[in-house]
Amino acid sequence: MTAKPEILKLTKVASSRLFHIESMELRFSNGVERCYERLRTGGNGAVMIVAINDRDEVLLVREYAAGLEEYVLTLPKGLIDPGEDAATAANRELQEEAGFGARQIEHVRQLTAAPNYMGHRLEVMLARDLFANKLEGDEPEPLELVTWPMNQLHELFELPEFSEGRAIAALCLVEHRLRSGR
Amino acid sequence: MTAKPEILKLTKVASSRLFHIESMELRFSNGVERCYERLRTGGNGAVMIVAINDRDEVLLVREYAAGLEEYVLTLPKGLIDPGEDAATAANRELQEEAGFGARQIEHVRQLTAAPNYMGHRLEVMLARDLFANKLEGDEPEPLELVTWPMNQLHELFELPEFSEGRAIAALCLVEHRLRSGR
Incomplete structure (x- = not known):
């Protein structure tokens, strides 16, 4: 090399x-x-959460994306706070953004966004065994929660409002992991 | 809404x-x-190219990513120049970065990177019917070309150096399109 x-x-x-x-x-x-x-950007990195409920649906949120000036559909995500590990941050963000906690959280893989000019790293986390619990976050308005069947991901990937590369990647990785029985 | x-x-x-x-x-x-x-950022957007050769392998490049201070494995990509459409830009970047042109190029979908704070849009392009042709680009050094079987994508997705969310998303989308016979 x-x-x-x-x-x-x-x-x-x-x-x-x-x-x-x-x-x-x-x-x-x-x-x-x-x-x-x-x-x-400083900080401790970020998490993106693929949370799957007992009906085999993934939890999505609809939020305002200032970069696009549009509401977009995406996965819950957020920064890792000082002193948090990725699993703790994922469980907190999931409760703040989607109103659910998870009894089971595992790390899937690290993704980058635009490595040629950004050092940002995002940890994809798989959350299961969910329970309803809302934490107050710093969102300016409640995010709309949308559930989507895991066996219809490619219909989701055709929606223009579900455009974030890392979210599509995260769902593909998790779908493959679950299909492989891991 | x-x-x-x-x-x-x-x-x-x-x-x-x-x-x-x-x-x-x-x-x-x-x-x-x-x-x-x-x-x-101004400009006309960018393209990312999934170029598949006649052995059903995708063309990858290994290049230095300044954001990570690492060499990474990724898909050929680049900015759309003024006056170019996405297909023209994709064919040019593919020849500059990978040394191949394509007789067939189609648009797969638009991806965003981090829409909460970036307006960047990237067009995923599928390139087939390839031919060897090298164009001089603005790369500081020749990029290493790596070919990878399309039927082993999940092995690729486990490599730490193949970390860019949009590249994983692009390959998942193309793999699904080809499997659906489109």
Whole structure:
């Protein structure tokens, strides 16, 4: 495998309350130099939750996505708070966003979003053995809860409002895991 | 469906060569006001290409991902240049990154990455009937080409270096489309 590029210089070029942009001067192993930009966000990563109820339906939420200026249908997700592990964060977010807790939570895999210019990492968590319990979160309005049969995922994937790549990936991974009997 | 929040104010708060950060003051339909931040990038969107050769293998590339500071395995992808449509951009990127053109290209679906704070849209394109042809791109070094059997996708999805949610989603969508005989 090729040796990683050498990082010649890393400079913070702009930042806001939530985002930090870095400029990155790189020298590739063939001698070519390039200046890239990337986003840095601090924090402990994030979780996305595939929660399946006893009717074999997955819990979806409809929420306002500021990046698109649209309501979208997606999986519950959120940041891991300081001191939390991924399973704790997943159980908290599920109760805040969907009004359900889970007695069984397992890690499926880590996903990235746009690794060329973002270091963000998201843990896909499978939640089962659900119970109704609502926790207050920081949502500006209650999220609409939608349940969807796990055996009709490809109909869901055809909906324009279910567009988030990581959510489609998470459901494919979980569907395969369950079908393999793990 | 809930009425969209009213955008009270949109302010550019920071920007760099590639990124523009906006602050967004919103009033939700229940009267709650919130200030969000989001990324704006201009441009015409991007394409991600699932190119399948006559041995029923998908073409992958290994490239340096500055956000992760790692080499990753992913699908060929890139921005749509001004004046290009998605199919033209896909055919160009495939020749630049993987050294193959395609006589048949079709649109599969649009994906988003992190719609809560990014408006980025990516078109998944299925490329078939391939022919060897290398175009010079803007890559700092040649990308390593890896071919992977389409009937072993879940083995690919277990590799830590194949982590991009949109790439896993794209392959799941294409695999389903081909299996359905479309």
